[in-house]
Amino acid sequence: MLTVDNVSKKLSGKTILHDITLEFDHGVYGLLAPNGAGKTTLMKLLTTLLFPDSGSIRLDGEDIVVLGERYRGQVGYLPQDFGYYPGYTPRRFLRYIAALQGMPRRGSDERINAILAMVGLSDAADKRMRTFSGGMIQRVGIAQALVHDPRILILDEPTAGLDPKERVRFRNIIHSLAADRIVILSTHIVSDLETIAGHIVMLRDGTVYANASPADLCASLEGRIYEVPAGTPLAEDQRLLSEVQYGGATRLRIYSERPVVGAAVGAAGTADPAAGPITVAPNLEDAFLVIYGG
Structure with a gap:
């Protein structure tokens, strides 16, 4: 279980998050709030790209800051704008990501082939990414977050740039992954959350305004x-x-x-x-x- 306990964070002297308390277990959690409400800040705290000013974030009772690389090795992360090398092919890029994760080459190639098929990029696996559409690049971003089979998957605007067919593919992928891992995602496409998220976390004025199922919020x-x-x-x-x-x-x-x-x-x-x-x-x-x- 991933636990956020009374976490607060200021940036440039402004309080972005105040006294946030949440628990994440297996399943899909949707972060839903307007721009500037603190969604991305919370995701960066969960990935240790930022650190709390107060409070703690724990995985199975251990502080993720103390766990360090042992925690980060269990996290897959897709930021709003992920860095990639346009001259690389998806296969080469995923091999690079796998190497950074310490995955052995022999086992990683099989995993990479499976991930490329999962995101619909098998036919483009050996084409240079500079020729890709925005939606195809976003699929590479989803693939790089999945390549090491993470226990926790954190996705910031994962459906940006995807057409309706690709969004359906993405929702199916998330459904298949959520049974045995934590998936936390934010998106401005509310219908995506309505169909795949079992829990909706709404942030307002830097605090948790609501934490409930889509059905309960609608009810x-x-x-x-x-x-x-x-x-x-x-x-x-x-x-x-x-x-x-x-x-x-x-x-x-x-x-x-x-x-x-x-x-x-x-x-x-x-x-x-x-x-x-x-x-x-x-x-x-x-x-x-x-x-x-x-």
Whole structure:
């Protein structure tokens, strides 16, 4: 188990994280917060790229700073911008990463072939990366985080640059890995977290605002998410979350503190776009916009 115990961190005199306490066990944990909320700082603390000003981070009861290389050898990390050599091929680059991890050449080649297949790069394994698209480079980044079969996988914006097909591949990879390891990832694509994360950690004002399953976060908004016709005036206790299109007509998706008079119970998209208000099932994007302001 990876434990964050009362951790605080300042950068340039500004408190980024304050008194953070979390526990990570096997499974997928999604970090969800706006830019500047401290997600990347927390990830850097978990990878020992930064160190806490107070508090501690422990793996199975041992401080990760004390564990040092013994801890880092169990971590796979994909930062927002990972460094690579454009003149290298994916195979050569992964051999380089494997060597840095102390993996023997004989065993690492078999592992590299399996990882390249996993991320869909077998056919491009021996092409120079300077010719790759941004999505292909991101797949190399995911591969380098996995090459040494880490116990803890930390991914910062892993789906950036991936097209819908690649994002589905990524979600499938994460599902297959999460059974026996800790996976911590952040992304601005809320739908990715909704489909793969068993736990959502929301940071706000440098503290943990919420730590719950996607289902529990959505359930907290049950009966307060509505769709209404475009142009409907909103009361003071109602908030516009988004606009949705049905058959060329626009409806407003709103959050309301009080029940909307005359609202029918329905599901998004099932009512006549010009019909009156309906209650709809909340989703994780609704929760994000309600908590952080939309």
